[in-house]
Amino acid sequence: MAVTQDELYATLDLDLSWSEAALPERVRTKHVHRLHPYHGKFIPQLVEVLLDRYFAAGDHVLDPFAGSGTTLVQALESGLDATGVDVAAFNCLLMRVKTAPYDLAELADELNDVSGRLESLGERRRRVGGYLRDWYAPQAAGELLSFRDLTSEYRHEDVLRVILSRAARSARRAAHFDLEAPKEPQRGEYWCHKHRRECRPVESATRFLRRYTQDTRARIEEFAAVRDTEREATVLHGDAQEVELAGPYDGVLTSPPYPGLIDYHEQHRYAYELLGLDDRREREIGAAASGTSRASLEAYRAGIAAVLARASSALRPDAPVLVVVNDRRDLYPEILERAGLQLEMRHRRHVNRRTGRRAGEYFEDVLVARAE
Ligand SMILES: C[S@@+](CC[C@H](N)C(=O)[O-])C[C@H]1O[C@@H](n2cnc3c(N)ncnc32)[C@H](O)[C@@H]1O
Structure with missing residues (x-):
């Protein structure tokens, strides 16, 4: 029997779940978040709440899978410094343009x-x-x-x-x-x-x-008009499994790629073609093109664990590692363990689907972990 609305909501973190009416697309894509469309980004309001819960003003947050830069932009809005890593050159260009200071x-x-x-x-x-x-x-x-x-x-x-x-x-x-x-x-x-x-x-x-x-x-x-001009964002283009991370950072907030779902270079192919950007798609973890065979899932677990271990070694002691993920394959308990992280809390949130073309309920977890 399907769960009732009440039962469903009882298991959710309602501060992290929004209805379409409460958070229409216009608000989810406020200011620079919509300088260019990006499939697979998290909503700024979620980042805002998590930064507020787990970080203090003046902290420095690290996002090793920074994508279109939602963490970086919101960090600047919330009075934090931020460093973002991404393997896709177009994503790094977009992040730099969103977060640069301008005259x-x-x-x-x-x-x-x-x-x-x-x-x-x-x-x-x-x-x-x-x-x-x-x-x-x-x-x-x-x-x-x-x-x-x-x-x-x-x-x-x-x-x-x-x-x-x-x-x-x-x-x-x-x-x-x-x-x-x-x-x-x-x-x-x-x-x-x-x-x-x-x-x-x-x-x-x-x-x-x-x-x-x-x-x-x-x-x-x-x-x-809303960013903190004293804080700054740093963008590192590279494979987060090997890129040099400075630090120490005060925590990680990230949403990793999922296995076999999105090709992050291919979705912006026109930009690579027109701008002649450096194509490093073979370094993408979980790229759709590599599928979901046993070997691909193992490569995915190993890749994400390596990135989280590396990120965690650049943190100050006891700093939080927040991972926003839809873990329907239940891969993350093992990934966290391999990365030397201990799961402290799992917040479940309801993800609102914007269009009828993607029917069905969809949930995401916010995993809160710290180094063992
Ligand atoms: C789910 S997206 C992150 C979206 C981001 N939270 C946002 O709001 O835009 C995952 C990102 O991981 C990046 N990625 C995949 N493999 C990577 C690697 N080896 N090193 C660094 N970034 C990688 C992809 O290019 C993609 O932008």
Whole structure:
């Protein structure tokens, strides 16, 4: 028999569970959190509560699987320093752009200047091959390449590279309802589940470049008003199993990759293709491409345990290690043990699913551990 709502909620940490009404998408993607979409990030409000419960202002938090930088951004908002590690170059670029300090007047000047040049982007005809030819209309590909060419003229080159990537994501020949992981380019008209009408693949990227240039400026300004300017974020690009960690840190807060679920490089393929970023996908732990065979699960356990052991050795004594995970394969008791960590507490939270396309209840645990 299915459990009742009351029984379900009795086992949950309600301070860590939010309904859609209490926490709509607009609030979950506040300020820089939505500089670029990212599949598999945790919600900022969860990080906010956990930082408040387990850390003090002025502490330094480490996230060895930092992804799009939710921990780093929230740490700056809560008055903490933060260090984030990620093996995916695009994620590191995104984190740096989200957390860098800005001279807002200078940023505004540069972005206004870029906006004034957008209309003429499509004037030059370009030859494209490979990925760009397959995934973009010729006009859109030309505009994206022309935008890329002008990024190096500006001091805020990295901000422009993120804007370019976001526009490149939207301008792919992909169905609107399938932007997260489209398998094949969409060449003709199609029935769009998202907009409930016939839609056509995108022809031009300019309107996205314009919209995201404005939106990025607004989001960086919004974050500047709430971040602690005395604190700073450090981004380390590398495999967390071997990257040099300074420290000592006052604790870890992280959400690791899950086995066989998401390819973190592949989800931003357009950015790697356009920006020529360093591709280290063979170092991703639990990549979807490696599947969930026994050998892959063992590699996953060994990889995550190595990262947690390494992170834990960079902490001050008795510091908390918080791991947010949906452990439906029950891998984490062994992973923690191998990492020399003792589980102190397991908070269960209900994860709200945004769309009907991903039906079913979904739960996550926040594991609280410390070095043995
Ligand atoms: C679940 S995501 C983290 C999301 C993050 N909490 C956020 O809110 O954006 C896991 C991350 O681990 C990274 N990752 C996978 N293998 C790694 C490795 N060997 N070293 C460092 N990072 C790795 C992936 O690139 C991905 O960004």
